Amino acid sequence: MAEGRRRGRPAGRPAPRPRVDATRLAAFDVLKAVRVDDAYTNLALPAAIGRHGLTGRDAAFATELASGTIRRRGTYDAVLTACVDRPLAKVEAKVLDALRLGTHQLLSMRVPAHAAISTTVDLVRAKVGPGAAGFANAVLRKVAARDLESWVAAVAPDPAADPLRHAEVAFSHPRWVVDELRQAVGQDELHDLLAADNDPPRVTLVARPGRADRAELPGEPTRWSPYGVVLEGGDPGALPAVAEGRAGVQDEGSQLVATVTAEAPVVGEDTRWLDLCAGPGGKSALLAALAAGRGAHLVAGERQQHRARLVARALRGSGGVAGVVTADGTRPPFRAGSFDRVLVDAPCTGLGALRRRPEARWRRRPVDLADLVVLQRQLLGSALELVRPGGVVVYATCSPVLAETAEVVTSVLAGQEAAVLEDASGLLAHVPRAAGPLPGTLQLWPHRHGTDAMFLALVRRTG
Numbered sequence: 001m002a003e004g005r006r007r008g009r010p011a012g013r014p015a016p017r018p019r020v021d022a023t024r025l026a027a028f029d030v031l032k033a034v035r036v037d038d039a040y041t042n043l044a045l046p047a048a049i050g051r052h053g054l055t056g057r058d059a060a061f062a063t064e065l066a067s068g069t070i071r072r073r074g075t076y077d078a079v080l081t082a083c084v085d086r087p088l089a090k091v092e093a094k095v096l097d098a099l100r101l102g103t104h105q106l107l108s109m110r111v112p113a114h115a116a117i118s119t120t121v122d123l124v125r126a127k128v129g130p131g132a133a134g135f136a137n138a139v140l141r142k143v144a145a146r147d148l149e150s151w152v153a154a155v156a157p158d159p160a161a162d163p164l165r166h167a168e169v170a171f172s173h174p175r176w177v178v179d180e181l182r183q184a185v186g187q188d189e190l191h192d193l194l195a196a197d198n199d200p201p202r203v204t205l206v207a208r209p210g211r212a213d214r215a216e217l218p219g220e221p222t223r224w225s226p227y228g229v230v231l232e233g234g235d236p237g238a239l240p241a242v243a244e245g246r247a248g249v250q251d252e253g254s255q256l257v258a259t260v261t262a263e264a265p266v267v268g269e270d271t272r273w274l275d276l277c278a279g280p281g282g283k284s285a286l287l288a289a290l291a292a293g294r295g296a297h298l299v300a301g302e303r304q305q306h307r308a309r310l311v312a313r314a315l316r317g318s319g320g321v322a323g324v325v326t327a328d329g330t331r332p333p334f335r336a337g338s339f340d341r342v343l344v345d346a347p348c349t350g351l352g353a354l355r356r357r358p359e360a361r362w363r364r365r366p367v368d369l370a371d372l373v374v375l376q377r378q379l380l381g382s383a384l385e386l387v388r389p390g391g392v393v394v395y396a397t398c399s400p401v402l403a404e405t406a407e408v409v410t411s412v413l414a415g416q417e418a419a420v421l422e423d424a425s426g427l428l429a430h431v432p433r434a435a436g437p438l439p440g441t442l443q444l445w446p447h448r449h450g451t452d453a454m455f456l457a458l459v460r461r462t463g
Contacts, residue, residue, distance in 0.1 A: 002036040070358040074172035083142040107148040184400040189438035196446035201355040203231040208289035212246035225255040253353035253451030258286040267390030277308030281314030292320030330378040348397040352453025406454040
């Protein structure tokens with residue numbers, strides 16, 4: 001016995017904790033931050049990746065593991081429900097996070113089953129304990145018995161009998177979101193849109209004109225924006241133009257919103273531009289660059305002070321900036337009729353950017369939509385007071401939901417005798433199938449255009 005003790009671990013000393021793969025730890029940290037702290041995935045990821053010292057392929061693996069798990073949580077929970085002997089609400093939250101990570105590796109990543117299971121079991125043993133590790137091992141072996149398509153066929157309702165519930169499970173969107181998107185895009189394209197929401201987004205850069213040329217940025221030029229490139233890989237912050245603020249990370253749809261705002265024709269003077277809801281500053285930075293090239297100046301307004309600081313940082317070194325103002329856009333401190341162009345990039349549900357903000361589908365509630373619509377109407381009304389006769393307002397949302405798009409524009413213009421909806425289609429004539437829900441409005445889509453689902457309406461002040 002004494003000899004056995006000398007060869008093994010000393011009596012009374014606890015067994016050493018298993019070494020857990022750093023990429024899985026980083027992804028686990030992100031899921032916890034999103035769940036416990038209401039963190040945003042795209043902000044929690046860089047912090048976790050840096051904390052665990054990940055680079056290159058390891059950083060990319062952790063990014064896909066965390067983001068993909070959050071996107072497909074609805075589907076994975078339906079699978080886990082079929083494999084667990086108790087309601088998921090009774091499973092410890094940390095264990096459930098790990099099970100979701102393991103399920104994503106088994107069903108949606110090119111990870112061998114034995115590696116997906118063993119690394120997840122090690123993670124649970126290190127973070128919770130040996131009993132929970134045995135439970136995780138048993139559950140994941142059941143998950144591994146089928147592929148994703150077979151599991152969806154097993155756990156999702158018949159699409160003919162309950163199409164909304166089938167889409168909810170198969171494409172991992174809450175039922176109310178499925179219904180809102182169906183009304184916006186139509187049943188024929190619904191599944192294509194939901195599938196596109198689950199695709200990892202491409203990293204798109206913008207070269208701010210007058211400060212950078214997109215030829216100096218690595219990657220393929222964007223299809224629709226004249227200022228963008230799609231980055232093939234690597235850290236965009238390591239590029240000199242990005243580090244110096246001459247370029248930035250910006251979805252192509254967002255670039256097109258700024259482009260339409262700058263290119264819409266105005267009658268008369270064109271020197272004072274306003275971004276009414278500027279945070280965090282991506283559109284403001286592009287607008288400021290475009291304004292500088294035309295001898296105009298941009299005022300950027302933002303209600304929240306910390307977001308106003310982000311705007312100021314984005315605009316640092318830009319020409320064409322008249323100032324950053326911390327102010328409530330529904331009660332703006334500007335003189336009526338003092339701007340030639342106004343952009344209202346209104347706060348919205350963000351249901352058009354579910355590729356980039358995977359947690360939004362689980363965090364948003366129908367009551368949020370009702371509250372946001374009230375705010376959106378107020379902001380558009382304020383913008384129409386701030387623009388002069390002959391000037392234009394661009395109303396934009398990163399959502400295709402009709403209540404936030406067509407219905408806001410219709411309701412506000414119904415009470416305006418001195419404003420008209422203009423046809424903006426000519427401003428994006430090179431973008432096919434971009435017609436919006438109201439004549440003359442524009443609607444971009446992930447599955448059609450590879451952009452966020454940006455809505456734009458062009459309104460002119462007439463008197």
